[in-house]
Amino acid sequence: MTLPKVAGGQATRDQFLPFSAPWLEEEEIEAVTSVLRSDWLTTGHRTLEFEEQFSRYIEIPYSLAFNSCTGGLHTALAALEIGPDDEVITSVFTFAATANVICHQGAKPVLVDIDPQTLNLDANLIESKITKHTKAIIPVHYGGRPCQMDRILQIANAYRLHIVEDAAHALGAEWQGVKIGRLASDCTCFSFYPTKNITTGEGGMNTTSSMELAQSMKVWRLHGINRDAWNRYLEGGSWYYEVVKPGFKYNLTDIASAIGLVQLSKTEFFQKRRETRVQQYWKALGSLPIDLPPPFAEGRHAWHLFPVQLKLEDLRVGRDEFMEALRLENIGTSVHFIPLYRMPYYRDRFGLQPDDFPVAEHVFQKLLSLPLFARMTEEDLDSVVRAVKKLVEWFGR
Ligand SMILES: *Cc1c(COP(=O)(O)O)cnc(C)c1O
Numbered sequence: 018m019t020l021p022k023v024a025g026g027q028a029t030r031d032q033f034l035p036f037s038a039p040w041l042e043e044e045e046i047e048a049v050t051s052v053l054r055s056d057w058l059t060t061g062h063r064t065l066e067f068e069e070q071f072s073r074y075i076e077i078p079y080s081l082a083f084n085s086c087t088g089g090l091h092t093a094l095a096a097l098e099i100g101p102d103d104e105v106i107t108s109v110f111t112f113a114a115t116a117n118v119i120c121h122q123g124a125k126p127v128l129v130d131i132d133p134q135t136l137n138l139d140a141n142l143i144e145s146k147i148t149k150h151t152k153a154i155i156p157v158h159y160g161g162r163p164c165q166m167d168r169i170l171q172i173a174n175a176y177r178l179h180i181v182e183d184a185a186h187a188l189g190a191e192w193q194g195v196k197i198g199r200l201a202s203d204c205t206c207f208s209f210y211p212t213k214n215i216t217t218g219e220g221g222m223n224t225t226s227s228m229e230l231a232q233s234m235k236v237w238r239l240h241g242i243n244r245d246a247w248n249r250y251l252e253g254g255s256w257y258y259e260v261v262k263p264g265f266k267y268n269l270t271d272i273a274s275a276i277g278l279v280q281l282s283k284t285e286f287f288q289k290r291r292e293t294r295v296q297q298y299w300k301a302l303g304s305l306p307i308d309l310p311p312p313f314a315e316g317r318h319a320w321h322l323f324p325v326q327l328k329l330e331d332l333r334v335g336r337d338e339f340m341e342a343l344r345l346e347n348i349g350t351s352v353h354f355i356p357l358y359r360m361p362y363y364r365d366r367f368g369l370q371p372d373d374f375p376v377a378e379h380v381f382q383k384l385l386s387l388p389l390f391a392r393m394t395e396e397d398l399d400s401v402v403r404a405v406k407k408l409v410e411w412f413g414r
Contacts, residue, residue, distance in 0.1 A: 023345045024411045029404040030347035037212040037351075040287070040392040041276070048275035055271075060239075061248070063271035067278050068222070074281060075198035077224045079231035081238060082274060086185045086208030086221035088238075088267030090155070091118040093181045093204040093223055095265075096233035099124050099152050106146050107155040107183070108138035109356050109374050115155055115183050116357055126367070127151070128357055130374045134311055136160065136324065139376070140168040147172075153179035158187035158197060160310065160353065160386075161214070161319030166192045166200055179203045185221075186321035188214045189288045193316050198224040204234070209273075214287060214321055214391075215280035217273040240264045287391035291320040294389055294398055298323055301402040305409050306331035322353055323389040326380060334412045336383050342412070343385075346404040350385045 052063060064082050071080040083089040099105060101123035107115050109128040116126040127146050132139045136159045143154065154173055156164040164182075173180045182197065184190070185208035190197040198205045204227075207213075209220035225231050236243055241264025248254040269277075302309055306328040312318075327336055334342070340350050356377045358369035371378040388401055 024342055024408060028346050029407060030400045033347045034349055034388055034393075034397055034400065036349040036386060036388045037390045038392055039211045039216045040283075040390070041216075041280075045276045045279045048279050049272055052272050052275045057271055059270050060268040060274075061271045063278065064269050064274040067269075067274040067281070070278060070281055071222050072224070074284065075196050075224050077199040077226055079225050079228065081223045081225075081231060081234055082269035082277075083206075083221040083223060083238065083267045084269050084273070085219055085267070086183075086206050086210070087114040087118060088265065089206040089221040089223040090115065090181065090183060091121055092234050092237045092265060092267055093206060093230075094118055094122050094124070094153070095237045096230055097153060097179050097181070097203060099179075102150055103152040104148060104150040105153045105155060106143060106151060106178075108157045108159070109358060109377050110136055110138070110159060110354055110380075111157040111183065111357070112185070112354055113357065113360060114185075115157055116363065119155075124152070125150070126357075126363075128363075128367075128369065128374070130376045131159075131380065133376050133380060135162055135164075136310075136380065137162060137164045140165040140172070143169070143172050147176055147178075151176065151178060153181060153203075155181050155183050157183040157185075158190060158319070160322035160324055161186040161190050162310070162313055163187065163190050163192040163197055163316055163318075166202075170201055173202075181206065185210070185213060187319045189284055189317065190319035191317035195316075197319075199226070203227065203230060209277060209280070212390075214291070214319055215277070215284055217269070217277040217280065220269050220273045220277060236262055237264050238267045240266065283391075288319065290391040290393075291389060294393055294395075295320050295323060297395065297398050298387065298389075298402070301398075302405060305406065306413070307405070307409070320389065323387045324353060324384055325387055327383045327385070329383050331414055332409070332412045333414055336385055339408060339412065340385055342408050343404055346408070348388065348401055348404045350387060352381075352384055353386050356381055 068080040103124040119126040180202035182205040187197040209217040241262035308326040
């Protein structure tokens with residue numbers, strides 16, 4: 018069913034509200050300008066400072082900046098020597114990058130169904146997927162909600178598996194009082210893509226407490242050069258270097274790091290704004306035929322997303338029509354995520370079917386993410402609430 022026009026003839030908003038938008042101000046623009054006016058554009062002092070400040074924020078010895086979280090995840094797997102014949106367990110309900118990097122290493126992604134409440138991978142299903150080939154688990158903190166990390170760490174310990182956390186959504190989150198990024202995993206990977214909680218345009222950061230892993234990731238990150246090589250064109254830098262691995266090209270520029278330094282200093286402010294909006298959503302949408310994301314009692318939720326599930330039995334339309342109707346009200350939404358077994362590559366290459374992931378498939382049919390971002394105002398939120406209420410009534414049974 019396609020909707021020819023706005024329900025009731027009048028859109029809730031005049032201007033389109035995107036599902037997410039970055040928040041950059043004069044401070045970030047000036048920081049970039051000052052890098053552009055200098056002689057150094059690529060990885061240099063700004064990036065080192067960004068890494069240092071990030072380590073201070075997470076309270077971890079080592080932070081390494083990447084040009085994306087995808088590059089960070091890939092580098093972590095390479096440095097942990099994940100390769101052909103290895104299997105890596107992760108959630109079926111994630112962005113493709115999480116599984117793609119496993120394939121980049123020639124390893125096999127082993128996908129796990131999700132918990133219907135948290136939409137995180139179901140920790141109870143992990144052990145049944147472990148074989149003698151299993152080398153690592155990649156827990157994804159879906160929407161900024163930390164996974165059951167005590168269970169996952171316990172399993173990893175018992176079976177001697179590596180853990181690389183996909184914390185693309187989870188900057189600012191805490192599991193039982195400990196910041197995501199400094200749990201006892203091998204490595205945690207954050208994203209600074211424009212929709213994420215802070216942005217550098219494109220970018221990412223890996224954190225680890227292992228000096229050895231940090232050293233190895235540094236080598237893999239930049240051409241496989243075995244020592245700091247970024248400064249070889251500076252006065253006092255040495256022209257000589259050695260390549261010891263077929264490394265990647267995943268370094269972050271100083272232009273991006275200049276944005277990152279300013280954004281990082283606003284992390285707590287952004288977090289508070291997101292929390293306030295979530296409280297307002299809960300209060301305003303609580304009585305509608307829509308399931309809202311449950312509160313998180315075991316720490317701090319980063320509230321990257323506000324994913325809701327329509328009660329389809331109470332509506333005359335499906336999720337797709339509901340999203341299209343919201344678009345006509347000038348409200349942007351998205352779906353996180355199209356489960357990986359629906360992606361042709363994963364479906365065909367690994368013979369995956371919806372029946373293998375009953376929870377993910379059931380949730381996917383009714384799931385959408387409402388707008389949530391730090392810059393969003395209370396008036397923006399009110400308009401989303403009005404539009405949702407209007408459509409629930411319009412399409413109600
Ligand atoms: C955004 C995202 C990534 C990739 O981050 P990039 O910085 O865009 O590479 C990885 N995993 C998840 C769950 C994401 O949402």
